[in-house]
Structure formats: C-alpha cells, structure tokens
Amino acid sequence: MPDHDGLMRIFWPLDLSRNNSPGIIVGWRNSGLDIFVVAILEVSDARNVENALKVGTLFRNSPHPITRIYELCGQSSIHVLGLANSPQEEVELLQIHATTRPYLRMPQISCERASTIQIIMYERPMPTRMQYISLNPISLALEDKAEIAVHAPESIDAEEEKEEMKNRAQTKHLVEKLKLHTVAKHPPSQKELALPRIVSQVNCSWELHEILHKNASLVGNRLRRSLSVSERVVESATSMRDFVIVTIWQIITLYLYPIVRRGFVIGLLCHRVAAEALLIVLEWRANPQYAALKDISATAQQVEIRLQQFCYWPMQYITLRKRKDDWESVTTSHPDYIRFYNSLWLVANDVIIGIALGSYIIDNSVWVAEFIGEILDLYSVAALRRTITWLMDWPAGLKLNNELAAFLGDLFLWVIDHWSSLVTALQPFLPHLIWFIGFSSFAGASMPIAVFSDLLSILTLHIYSFYVASARIFNWQYTILLSLFQLFRGKKHNVLRKRIDSCDYDLDQLLLGTILFTLLFFLLPTVVVFYLTFACSRMAIISLKAILDTLLACLNHFPLFALMLRIKDSRRLPGGIRFELKDTQHLTSSTASDSPAPPPTSHIYLKSVPLTFRAMFHQYFQLGQRIRKHYLSPRVLLCLATGKFVPPIHRKNLYSLQYSMLPARRARVVDMWNALTASAPTKEKKAGFESRHHNGRRFNGLNGRKH
Amino acid sequence: MLTTHPHLRTRRPSPTTVEYTVSTSPSPTLPLRLLQLTTSILRIIIGLTVLLLLYTKYLLSAFAPATHPIGPPETFSTATIFYILTLITHSRLGTLCTRLASITPYTLLLPTSFLLIHIILQRPHTTESLLVLRGLGIQTSTSSASYLSSATTRFIPTEKVQDFLVNEAFRGFEVRYYLVVVVEGEKEVVVVFPRLLPRRKMVETVWRGVRGCLWEKGEVGKG
Numbered sequence: 001m002p003d004h005d006g007l008m009r010i011f012w013p014l015d016l017s018r019n020n021s022p023g024i025i026v027g028w029r030n031s032g033l034d035i036f037v038v039a040i041l042e043v044s045d046a047r048n049v050e051n052a053l054k055v056g057t058l059f060r061n062s063p064h065p066i067t068r069i070y071e072l073c074g075q076s077s078i079h080v081l082g083l084a085n086s087p088q089e090e091v092e093l094l095q096i097h098a099t100t101r102p103y104l105r106m107p108q109i110s111c112e113r114a115s116t117i118q119i120i121m122y123e124r125p126m127p128t129r130m131q132y133i134s135l136n137p138i139s140l141a142l143e144d145k146a147e148i149a150v151h152a153p154e155s156i157d158a159e160e161e162k163e164e165m166k167n168r169a170q171t172k173h174l175v176e177k178l179k180l181h182t183v184a185k186h187p188p189s190q191k192e193l194a195l196p197r198i199v200s201q202v203n204c205s206w207e208l209h210e211i212l213h214k215n216a217s218l219v220g221n222r223l224r225r226s227l228s229v230s231e232r233v234v235e236s237a238t239s240m241r242d243f244v245i246v247t248i249w250q251i252i253t254l255y256l257y258p259i260v261r262r263g264f265v266i267g268l269l270c271h272r273v274a275a276e277a278l279l280i281v282l283e284w285r286a287n288p289q290y291a292a293l294k295d296i297s298a299t300a301q302q303v304e305i306r307l308q309q310f311c312y313w314p315m316q317y318i319t320l321r322k323r324k325d326d327w328e329s330v331t332t333s334h335p336d337y338i339r340f341y342n343s344l345w346l347v348a349n350d351v352i353i354g355i356a357l358g359s360y361i362i363d364n365s366v367w368v369a370e371f372i373g374e375i376l377d378l379y380s381v382a383a384l385r386r387t388i389t390w391l392m393d394w395p396a397g398l399k400l401n402n403e404l405a406a407f408l409g410d411l412f413l414w415v416i417d418h419w420s421s422l423v424t425a426l427q428p429f430l431p432h433l434i435w436f437i438g439f440s441s442f443a444g445a446s447m448p449i450a451v452f453s454d455l456l457s458i459l460t461l462h463i464y465s466f467y468v469a470s471a472r473i474f475n476w477q478y479t480i481l482l483s484l485f486q487l488f489r490g491k492k493h494n495v496l497r498k499r500i501d502s503c504d505y506d507l508d509q510l511l512l513g514t515i516l517f518t519l520l521f522f523l524l525p526t527v528v529v530f531y532l533t534f535a536c537s538r539m540a541i542i543s544l545k546a547i548l549d550t551l552l553a554c555l556n557h558f559p560l561f562a563l564m565l566r567i568k569d570s571r572r573l574p575g576g577i578r579f580e581l582k583d584t585q586h587l588t589s590s591t592a593s594d595s596p597a598p599p600p601t602s603h604i605y606l607k608s609v610p611l612t613f614r615a616m617f618h619q620y621f622q623l624g625q626r627i628r629k630h631y632l633s634p635r636v637l638l639c640l641a642t643g644k645f646v647p648p649i650h651r652k653n654l655y656s657l658q659y660s661m662l663p664a665r666r667a668r669v670v671d672m673w674n675a676l677t678a679s680a681p682t683k684e685k686k687a688g689f690e691s692r693h694h695n696g697r698r699f700n701g702l703n704g705r706k707h
Numbered sequence: 708m709l710t711t712h713p714h715l716r717t718r719r720p721s722p723t724t725v726e727y728t729v730s731t732s733p734s735p736t737l738p739l740r741l742l743q744l745t746t747s748i749l750r751i752i753i754g755l756t757v758l759l760l761l762y763t764k765y766l767l768s769a770f771a772p773a774t775h776p777i778g779p780p781e782t783f784s785t786a787t788i789f790y791i792l793t794l795i796t797h798s799r800l801g802t803l804c805t806r807l808a809s810i811t812p813y814t815l816l817l818p819t820s821f822l823l824i825h826i827i828l829q830r831p832h833t834t835e836s837l838l839v840l841r842g843l844g845i846q847t848s849t850s851s852a853s854y855l856s857s858a859t860t861r862f863i864p865t866e867k868v869q870d871f872l873v874n875e876a877f878r879g880f881e882v883r884y885y886l887v888v889v890v891e892g893e894k895e896v897v898v899v900f901p902r903l904l905p906r907r908k909m910v911e912t913v914w915r916g917v918r919g920c921l922w923e924k925g926e927v928g929k930g
Contacts (some may be wrong), residue, residue, distance in 0.1 A: 005923050007723045009842055034842070116721040118840065135864070171894050178889060178896075181870065187923045188866040239734050578860045579846050581718060581726045581838055600721035604840065605716060652879035 006115030008033040008599075009191060010096070011198065011606075012107060013205060014123045016040055022086040023047045024100060026212060028201055029079045031190040032094060033114060036201050039212045041218050050080050060215050064327050069204050071674045072330065074197040078208075082111075106582070110598045117599055120579070122606040124206040127328035130337070132203045133608040135196065137615055138340075138573055140336050140562055141660035143432040160244050160629065197579075202606075204329040213416075265676045268314055272669055275307045279666075282307075298552070302450040305556060307445070309343055309418040311666050314354035316340045318675050334572070342561035343661055350555050352649040357445050361438030369431040380460055381420045384537075388412050391529055400526040408530050412466060419462045446555040453548040460541050462535040474643035477520055484517035531643060546627060551622065557661065559616050570610035580605040619660060709733075709742065709831045713903045715912065723841040725920050727913045728907050732832035750827040756804070757820045763796060764808040764816060828853045835900045837886075837913065839920045845888060846866065847899050865921060867891050873914050884910050 011027075023040040026049065030036060043049055052058045054077075059066040070076060080175070083089055084107075091097065099108040109117055124129035267355045282304045284291045294300045320340060336548070361368055392409035394400060406689035433455075441448040457464075486492050487510070492503040505513070565572050582603040614621075631646075639646045667675070710731040718726045733739060765771060780786040795801050808816065832851060838846040845868060848860040869888040874896075875882055884907040886899035899913070 005723065005841070007841055007923075115724050118721065118724055118842070121842075175894060179869070181872070182889070186865075189842065189923060192844075192865040195843065195866075497730070576860075577862055578848075579838055579862065581720070581841060583718075583722065584720050602720035602724035604724070613858075 006033070006113065007191075008109075008111055008114030008117045009035070010038040010095075010109060010117065010119050011202070012119055012121050013209070014121050014682060016100070016107075018102050018104065018107075020085055020101065023084040025081045025084055025096065026053070026078055027081050028073060028075050029081065029094075030075070030194040030197060033111075034191050034194060035081050035096070036198060036205075037081060038078070038205050039209045040199075041212060041216045041219065043216060045426060046080050046083065048219050052215075053078050053080070057218050058212055058215045060218065061569045062211050064210075064325070068327055069208060069329070073201045073204055103603065104602045106485060106584075108598055109601070116228055117601040118604060119601060120604045120606050122202050122205075124209070124609075125203060125571055125608070127136070127203065127207055127331075129569065129572070130328075130334055132329075132331040132334060132574060133577055133606075134331070134574045135199055135201060135577060137575040137611055138338075140335065140338065140559055140616065141619060142339070142663060160633075160635075173618065176700060200329075200331075203331055204327070207327055207329050207434055264490075268676065269669070269673060272311060272314075272672055279304065279307050279311075286593075298450040298453040299447070300550070302446055302552065303554075305662075306347075308662050308666055309347065312662055313344075314672060315667050338562055338565065338573075339661055342559060345561050346356055346556065346558065347444065350446050350558065351442070354441040354443065354445035354447065357448060358438045358441035361448070362435060365431050365434045365438060369434045371435065373427055373430050376423060377420075380463065381423060385413060385461070387417055387533060388416070391533065395529065398525065398529070400529065401523055404523055404526045405529075408470075408526070412530075415462060415466070423459075444555070446552050447507075449548055449552055449555070453545055453552075456541065456548070461535050463534065463541065467534040468645065470527070470531040470534045471645060474527050477524060477527055478642055481517065481520050481524065483692060484520065485511055487513040488517050535640060542631075553620075562611075562616055566610060566613070566616070571608055573611040574608050575611035575615060576609045578607045578609045580607060648654070676683075709739075709746070713833075713905045713909070715909045717916070723920060724839070725916055726836055726838045727916065728834060728836040729903050729909065730832060730834040731903065732834065746831075754824060754827050756800075759795065759801065760804045760808055760816070761820055762792070763801065763805045764811075764813075766796065767805070767809055774797055797872050815869065825853075828855055830854055833902050834858075834905055836919070837899050839917050841865075841920055841923065845871070845917070845921065847888070847897060849900075861897060863888060863890055863897065868921070870915070871917055871921065872912055878904070886910055886913060918926050 017023075017040060021042055022044070023042045024046050025037055025040050027038040028036040041049060043391055049058075056066070058078075080095070082098060083091055084098045084100060087097055087099070093112055096109050096111045106119060108120065109119060111117070125133055282294045282300050285290050294304045316336060317340065320333060320337055323330070323337075388409045391400075392405045437448045437451050440451060483493060486500065487505060488504060490505065490510075491500050494497075494501045562573060582605060584601060584603050639643075711733040713729050713731050716728045716730065718728070779792060796805065822924055830850065832850070833852075834850040836848050837846070840846075842865065844864040846860055846862045848858050850858045867890050868888060869891045872887055872889070873884055875884050876889045877883075883904050885901075885904050888897040888899060890897055
C-alpha cells in the first residue's frame with residue numbers, strides 16, 4: 001500500500017458504546033490505513049468474527065441481499081479492523097487497538113503502522129427517517145430541465161442570448177487559461193478518491209450496524225442449547241396462528257385486490273388518454289414558429305401544467321414504490337420523494353384555497369360582478385377618457401399644438417367610445433362569467449388567477465393597441481427628426497458605411513428640410529405626451545400581470561414540503577458536509593498508563609450541512625433575475641425612449657420555473673400502461689420471495705440450532 | 708475596543724491536520740469579558756424595549772383585542788402571558804412607551820425599530836477559518852454578520868483542488884494579497900478569508916502551511 005506518510009484515517013460512529021468491555025471492531029477497509037468503523041461486536045474471539053463474516057452468518061435475516069450494500073459501499077467484504085479495550089492481545093500489523101472509556105468522548109486509538117492519526121467522528125444518519133448525507137446539495141428541481149431552459153429562448157431574446165453565450169465562452173477560455181498556471185500536479189491518492197465511497201458508507205452504516213448487532217449472538221462459542229418441549233409447543237402454536245393469518249391475507253390479495261387494482265389502473269389510463277387529447281390541443285401549433293395556445297393564454301398554461309402533473313404522478317409513484325424493494329440506505333430516490341409529495345401537497349393546498357375562494361365568489365357573484373364592472377368602467381374607460389380630454393386641453397400648463405392634440409385625442413376617444421359600447425354590451429354577461437370563474441376555482445385557486453390574468457389582457461386590448469399605435473407614430477417622428485437634424489447640419493447618414501458623411505445639399509433641399517424639421521420638432525411634445533400616457537398604462541398592465549404570474553408561480557411551485565422538512569428534520573435535506581476540528585487536550589491527561597503514548601491524533605467531527613434557504617428558493621431568484629434582465633435592462637429603456645415596441649417576456653422563459661418539477665418529455669400512454677401493468681407481477685414476485693424468505697428463515701433458524 | 712486587528716491562530720493537533728483561524732476578536736481578559744457582558748445586556752434591553760414599543764403601538768391600533776382579563780390566571784397558559792404583558796404595559800416603562808408610541812407615526816416607528824433590531828443583532832467580531840485535512844480536503848468557513856444565521860462553510864475535496872495560491876488585487880487605492888483555491892471545473896475561484904483579507908505576512912504563513920499539509924510529499928510531479 002503506498003502510504004508514504006503513515007497517516008491513518010479512521011471513521012468512527014458517534015453512537016458506539018463507550019464502556020470498558022472488550023470487543024471486536026468491524027468495518028470497511030478502504031485502503032491500507034483508511035478504515036471505516038461500523039460496529040463493535042462484543043464477542044471474545046476475532047477469528048470467529050472473521051469466519052462469520054466470510055460465511056455470512058452475520059448477515060442472516062437481512063431484508064435485502066447484502067451484496068447490494070457491498071456494491072453501494074464499493075467494497076467486496078467487511079473486515080475485522082481491530083480490537084477494542086484489550087491492549088494485551090496481539091493484532092496484525094494494520095489492525096488497531098482502541099480504548100474507549102465512559103468518560104472519554106472520543107476513543108483512543110493506536111496502530112503500529114500509523115505515525116499520525118485522524119479520527120473522524122460521524123453521526124449515523126437514520127435511513128428509516130430518510131436522513132442522509134451527500135457531498136453536493138440535494139437538488140429540488142429535475143436536472144434534465146436546466147439544459148433546455150438555457151437553449152430554448154435563443155430565438156426570442158436572441159441578442160441577450162448571444163451576449164450570454166459570449167460571456168460563457170469568455171469565462172470558459174479564462175478557466176482553461178487558469179489551468180496553465182498550475183505548475184505542480186498532484187495525482188490523487190487512494191484516500192482522496194475514497195471520499196464518495198465513504199459518504200455512501202456513512203449512509204449505509206446504520207442499517208449494517210443493526211444487522212450485525214442482531215446477528216452478533218450467532219457468532220462464536222456461545223452456548224446454544226436445543227429448545228425445551230414447552231418452547232417447541234409455543235413455537236408450533238405461533239406458527240399455526242401465523243399460518244391462518246397468512247392464508248386469510250393470501251385470499252384477500254389473490255382474489256379481491258387484483259380486481260380493485262385493475263379497475264383503478266383502467267380508470268387511470270382513461271384519464272391519461274383524455275389528458276393526452278387535451279394536451280395535444282393545447283400544444284398544437286400551425287407552424288413550428290407560431291405560438292401554441294399555451295404560450296398565449298395563462299389559463300391554457302395552467303391547465304397544461306396540471307395535466308402534465310397528473311400524467312407524471314403515476315410514474316413517479318411507481319419509481320417511489322420501487323424504493324421498498326431495496327435497502328433504505330439507497331438515497332437516490334429521496335429527492336424524487338420530496339418532489340412528489342411537494343407537488344401533491346401544493347395541489348391539495350391549491351384546491352383547498354380554491355374551494356374557499358370559489359364558494360366566496362359564487363355566493364357573492366352579483367356583488368363581485370358589479371365591483372369588477374365598476375372598476376373596469378372606471379379605469380379602462382372613464383379614467384382614460386378623462387386623461388385624453390385633459391391632454392387635449394394644455395395639460396399642466398404645457399402649450400401643445402391644439403390641432404394635432406385634438407386630432408389624436410379625437411381619434412383615441414372615438415375608439416374608446418366604441419370599446420365602451422362593447423363593454424356595456426358585455427356587462428349583463430359579467431355575473432355569469434364571474435360564476436364561471438368561481439366554479440373553475442374548485443380546480444384550484446391558481447385557475448381563477450390564470451383566468452383573471454387572461455381576462456385582464458382581453459379587457460385591456462384597447463390600451464395595448466393605443467400603445468402600439470402611439471409608439472409607432474412617435475418612432476416615425478423620432479427617426480425622421482434624426483435624419484432631418486443631419487440635414488440641418490449639412491450632413492447625412494451613410495447607410496453603407498454606417499457613418500455620418502458631410503453632404504452638399506441644394507438650397508431648396510435645405511430650406512424644405514429645415515422647415516420640416518422645425519415643424520416636426522414643435523409637434524414632438526404633443527406626440528410624446530400621448531405616447532407617454534399609453535406607455536405608462538401599458539407598463540402598469542404588464543406589472544399587474546407579472547404580479548399575477550408570480551402568484552401563480554408561488555401556488556404551483558412553492559417549496560412547501562422542503563421548507564417543512566427543513567424545519568422538522570434538516571438532515572433530510574443535505575446541503576453538503578462540514579468538518580469541525582475538536583480540541584484534544586482532555587485526552588492527553590487520561591492516557592492509559594501501560595500503553596505507549598499514542599501517535600499525534602486529531603479529532604474531527606463530520607457533520608451534515610442542511611440545505612440553505614437560498615438554495616431552496618434558487619429558482620425564484622433566477623426568475624426574478626430573468627424578469628429584471630428583460631424589463632429593466634438598458635436596452636428596454638432605450639426601446640421605451642425611442643418608441644420601439646417593447647416585447648413582452650416570453651411565457652416559456654417565465655414558466656421554466658413551473659416546469660422544473662416536470663420531466664422534459666412526458667411518458668407516453670403506452671409507457672404508462674407498461675409501467676402500471678409491469679408493477680403488478682413484481683409485487684407478486686416480491687410476496688412470493690417474502691414467503692420463501694420466511695421459510696428460509698425458519699430453516700436457517702433450525703440449522704443454527706443444530707450445531 | 709471590542710475588536711482588534713485580524714490576527715492568526717493556528718491549531719495543529721497532528722502534522723496532517725491544521726486549522727488557521729483569522730479573527731478580529733481580542734484575546735479574552737477580565738475587563739474585556741465584563742465589557743462584552745455589559746454590551747450584550749445592553750443589546751437585550753434595547754431589543755426588549757423596541758419590542759415593547761411595537762407592542763404598545765399594536766395595542767393602540769384598531770386591530771388590538773378589546774380588553775384582557777385583569778386577575779392572574781390559575782395555571783400557566785397563554786392567559787398568563789397576556790396577564791404578564793398587561794402588567795408590563797401598565798408599569799412606568801410601559802406607560803412611557805405607550806406615550807411615545809402614540810406620538811410617533813407608523814412611518815417613523817417601523818423603520819426605526821427594524822433598524823435598531825438589525826443593529827443589535829450584528830455580530831461584533833468576524834472569524835474566518837481554513838481547515839486543512841490531508842486526504843480529505845480544504846474547508847473554508849466565515850462567520851455570519853448577524854447572530855441569526857450560522858457560519859457558512861464550504862468544503863472542497865482534495866481531488867477537486869487544482870491549485871492553492873496567493874493572488875493580488877486592487878481594493879480601493881491599495882493592493883491586497885489574498886489566498887485563492889482554484890477548484891477544478893468551476894468558473895469562479897474560492898477566496899479564503901474573504902471578509903477580513905488579512906495582511907501579506909499572514910497570507911504567506913497560511914500558504915506555506917497549507918502547501919506542506921494538504922498534499923503528501925514525494926508525489927508531486929511536474930504537470
């Protein structure tokens with residue numbers, strides 16, 4: 001073993017007994033001087049334990065095959081690592097002598113080959129409570145989404161995307177350059193490479209310890225007598241009772257359960273087919289570049305998310321069921337578990353809030369309709385009309401061009417008149433609409449919010465069109481003014497070379513241009529005033545919709561379950577590991593008198609770091625940043641200032657947060673059918689396996705008693 | 708008075724494990740301990756007063772419940788807490804707070820009290836440490852600014868550590884030397900002691916120590 005420095009590393013569980021009695025230390029040996037203690041067996045002879053480990057006596061009655069644990073921990077077998085509290089006995093070169101005392105918090109360890117020792121104390125995570133440790137923070141979102149979210153919006157925000165790509169390439173280049181700075185390369189030693197394995201050994205340690213302790217009595221020269229007559233009578237009576245219970249249970253599982261199960265599966269599949277049909281409608285696009293229904297409407301999007309969730313749940317549940325067929329220490333499915341129950345809980349929450357909201361809306365539908373009608377009338381018609389009239393009549397003492405202001409104002413007022421007649425025609429239907437919204441909220445509070453968001457975009461359509469029209473007019477005037485200004489200076493913009501050239505204009509050209517420039521310049525304030533009004537109202541609507549969308553995101557995606565887990569049992573949400581160096585002073589005073597002074601030892605605690613709240617809300621931060629980047633960037637401000645159209649943020653960008661809980665591609669109907677029907681035989685097989693196992697246990701037990 | 712210049716402390720229980728701690732907290736002497744005790748008592752008193760002020764403001768508002776029972780309840784329950792609260796609000800300090808709360812408007816009271824609570828929750832010292840474990844890795848840790856959150860730690864396994872070096876940077880009008888861990892496959896380097904950024908002498912000591920401790924000798928090859 002290439003251990004040049006004689007450093008011995010020992011992982012020692014915190015909950016091991018600290019009494020004086022001798023024992024055998026059992027655990028993994030990752031490399032020569034790198035050992036991982038699992039248990040101390042209070043058996044006298046080390047050779048017996050070694051034999052028992054080889055034969056497998058110590059792993060009897062294990063619920064699942066032990067080779068799976070070996071595979072997880074990356075070792076082929078468990079070894080005897082040394083002796084506890086028996087300093088006189090001889091051990092092999094690489095084995096250790098440990099001394100534990102009730103008053104010592106840490107064991108004292110010596111080994112012949114070790115010149116320095118690191119004792120790393122770890123607390124065993126309880127796999128039955130789904131606690132575990134991991135090197136990397138647990139990810140609450142599905143991984144396969146991240147890549148797609150990066151590549152999808154290329155077509156929409158092409159400029160930003162390009163900029164980002166450029167930045168990324170630059171940092172990649174810098175990182176490559178940084179590698180050149182490293183002069184000395186250190187090939188990783190065996191101890192360093194063992195870290196991931198050690199993490200899974202820590203995770204498996206509790207279950208392994210339980211099994212070893214259960215079977216510790218089977219090892220060695222303990223006296224075993226055969227059962228007495230009365231004990232045999234009791235045993236056969238209990239086995240008779242077990243037999244009756246098992247028979248009744250089998251009747252139920254064989255005849256009743258499959259029928260119920262089949263019915264349930266067929267119901268699920270019918271639901272799945274219906275969902276598929278609806279999803280196809282929602283995702284249909286006439287042309288790959290065109291927007292689908294779900295990209296336009298928040299309601300369609302919400303329905304789509306729910307349907308996708310319904311499609312994903314059975315698959316997720318089946319994966320979670322498979323967890324039961326394996327050791328509890330296997331930690332790969334724990335994030336799935338959190339995701340599954342988080343989405344279930346959120347939907348349940350959503351429905352509960354929705355029922356409360358819906359019953360309120362339905363009960364007061366007339367009042368709510370009146371209220372909404374009033375607001376609609378006030379803000380989208382009356383206030384707008386008043387503002388336009390104000391603008392036509394020298395607003396705030398600003399002397400605008402009367403004729404142009406009257407023209408523009410009359411134009412807008414005329415459209416508003418038409419729109420208001422439309423709104424009044426809609427007024428009688430409003431209570432029905434409100435009733436419909438209230439009814440839809442029984443499917444969750446997110447539904448009325450989404451419907452409301454859509455309603456808002458429909459009912460403010462006129463403001464949107466005003467904004468587009470006035471922005472267009474303003475933009476024309478602005479560009480014309482720019483080019484006429486060049487003319488005024490005796491220059492012109494060279495399109496081919498993209499620069500300003502000087503140019504000799506004729507007198508009539510100059511005269512006409514200058515007159516036009518003056519005219520347009522004096523007309524500019526009037527147009528600007530109208531443009532500003534509509535741009536402001538457009539921004540207000542956009543921010544209102546952003547608030548509604550954020551509310552939707554909260555209802556659909558809030559990490560409620562994870563937050564609850566973080567408060568209840570933070571070890572279920574590991575965010576990495578942490579080491580803590582402990583003082584060793586009190587140990588030196590209590591050295592055992594007969595043994596030689598132990599090599600310099602450092603005591604370290606290994607602790608799990610809980611996931612930070614920041615990491616939990618990471619996607620919200622991302623969303624906020626995306627919105628900020630889209631609407632508060634200098635580019636957008638420039639667009640606003642020059643009257644160019646500000647494109648609304650694409651729904652796909654906004655909703656990547658909500659989809660992060662769903663797989664990129666949903667499972668097909670056939671897949672679901674296969675998964676649902678395939679899970680039945682495995683279950684039966686498992687039952688058969690268990691009964692066989694049951695017999696085996698009895699057989700083993702008898703065997704054990706014989707020798 | 709409560710803080711000093713950052714100074715270095717080293718703990719090396721065995722040659723393969725070192726912890727370097729840079730801290731602004733001075734070495735504890737008796738007067739210093741007394742001072743710390745008095746400041747913490749002062750913090751608690753200020754905090755409780757602010758809370759009492761907010762509570763009296765709440766009692767003056769329209770949301771407050773009508774009246775509380777006057778007599779002391781028999782067993783310990785929520786009623787007891789309310790009883791104690793009424794006792795406090797009717798004491799001299801309580802009446803003073805009520806008077807103060809009735810004068811100050813919400814717009815002044817709320818930001819001021821939040822600011823005060825934020826200030827008294829600030830930690831006076833900053834402690835940053837670097838733990839080097841041969842065969843495992845490097846761990847940096849930084850104490851948080853307030854008492855509400857715990858220290859943030861970052862553990863980097865040795866196989867991920869590409870390099871450990873001293874870098875220099877402009878900070879204001881000075882040049883600072885700082886320690887950097889280059890992590891393999893990451894865009895950003897990890898700065899050791901990011902808040903204190905100790906002086907060059909300390910940085911060099913730590914750098915030498917880490918170089919000697921982290922990697923086994925004799926395995927270094929030119930790369």
